[in-house]
Amino acid sequence: MTGVQTAHLWLPYTQMQTAPAPLRAARTAGTRIILDDGRELIDAVSSWWTACHGYNHPHIVMAMEKQLHDMPHVMFGGLVHEPAERLAARLATILPGPLNRVFFADSGSVAVEVAMKMAVQYRLNRGDTGRTRFLSFRDGYHGDTLAAMSVTDPDEGMHALFKGYLPEQVIAPIPRDEESTAEFHRLVDAHADEIAGVIVEPLVQCAGGMKMHDADALKTIADATRDAGALLICDEIAVNFGRAGTLFAHTQAGVAPDIICLGKALTGGAINLAATVATADVFEAFLSENADDALMHGPTYMASPLACAAANASLDLFETEPRLQQVATIDAQLKRELAPVKDLPGVLDVRVKGAIGAVEVENLHDLDWLKAQFVDAGIWLRPFGNVIYTMPPFTVTPSELSVITGAISEILPRWAERAHDREKSSWDNG
Ligand SMILES: Cc1ncc(COP(=O)(O)O)c(C=O)c1O
Secondary structure, three states: OOOOOOOOOOOOOOOOOOOOOOOOEEEEEEOEEEEOOOOEEEEOOHHHHOOOOOEOOHHHHHHHHHHHHHOOOOOOOOOOOHHHHHHHHHHHHHOOOOEEEEEEEOOHHHHHHHHHHHHHHHHHOOOOOOOOEEEEEOOOOOOOOHHHHHOOOOOOOOOHHHOOOOOOOEEEOOOOOHHHHHHHHHHHHHHOOOEEEEEEOOOEEOOOOOEEOOHHHHHHHHHHHHHOOOEEEEEOOOOOOOOOOOOOHHHHHOOOOOEEEEOHHHHOOOOOOEEEEEEHHHHHOOOOOOHHHOOOOOOOOOOOHHHHHHHHHHHHHHHHOOHHHHHHHHHHHHHHHHHHHHHOOOEEEEEEEOOEEEEEEOOOOOHHHHHHHHHHOOEEOOOEOOEEEEOOOOOOOHHHHHHHHHHHHHHHHHHHHHHHHHHHHHHHOO
């Protein structure tokens, strides 16, 4: 079969009438995506931030192959299995504090839905019916399902059309400076009695534009959440497993979430799996003689043995290979090589945190042209909003990373010139 057969596909985040034909991937290997036509692209975004060990790591492939033969899937209601038990025990060990009850899900959005349900029911089970709302943050993103959409930035987060249909949450600024801190505290105080939980992406709001905040901001959020008697939900789906420099980002602020959402790199990018992990205190609120106090949730493919085997193998790799050192090296190289980009025309800011490098521009015009330029340079990179960013596999070599940063530095001025030429010609034409 030749050509791109999209006649029956409905693609994500895509205006199907006008979008250019997508590229067709044939294989993956290491840090590369190999296209049908033989072109090889360095994946600068780790397949939506999942492939932290690169693709097809033999240790993960072997573990999955073995599991595929033993038991690819079995339902999780009334049955458990060794891969899930082992994974849950390992997560409970590597997560700090009393985060030790693991509820598996099949996607990050569902893990967020589960976290929100847990927070509301935690209160209901204790007879407190007044806390059914959430406080979340501008520029936040927590997924595309309805509850997750409701805590995502209502204006910038792709879901503005659904305003009025979604439950209305309290949306606060991240407390970065005096003004935003005052506004944050004002909103927490005003809604303290009705908030079940505060949900935040620790240190980096990724899909909202790679917006970064420091440990102090996260600490302010955690303290205010505690004072309001609400649960702190850290959504680490995008930054977990080293992406922001430590295995879990929130540990850099020393805060203690009541619930944490994990996903994306949990399986090293091999297969979908997510988890909502709660503290013993949260879990205990669901224990009683009353069946209605149980958590009524159970995705069909939750805790798939195949996915748990991949996640266990991924955790092995964090123990046996120097992933966090690799992240530190990437962080230093990104800082070094992206610093000059700050001075290019149209660039507002350059931000680096761990294995995340982001260039914020004034206005992301000619997006299709820009994406095609990166492909021509041998790179798979997906700018969005007004950021051009890289989140490479941690196994990216220094020279591959230089190809990525070099392409950003080289393509951006040409792209700015294009905008300038267009502006000039529209000016000349009247
Ligand atoms: C912080 C965060 N939470 C939740 C999600 C949703 O995860 P999924 O796409 O697996 O549903 C994402 C996805 O980008 C995310 O970045």
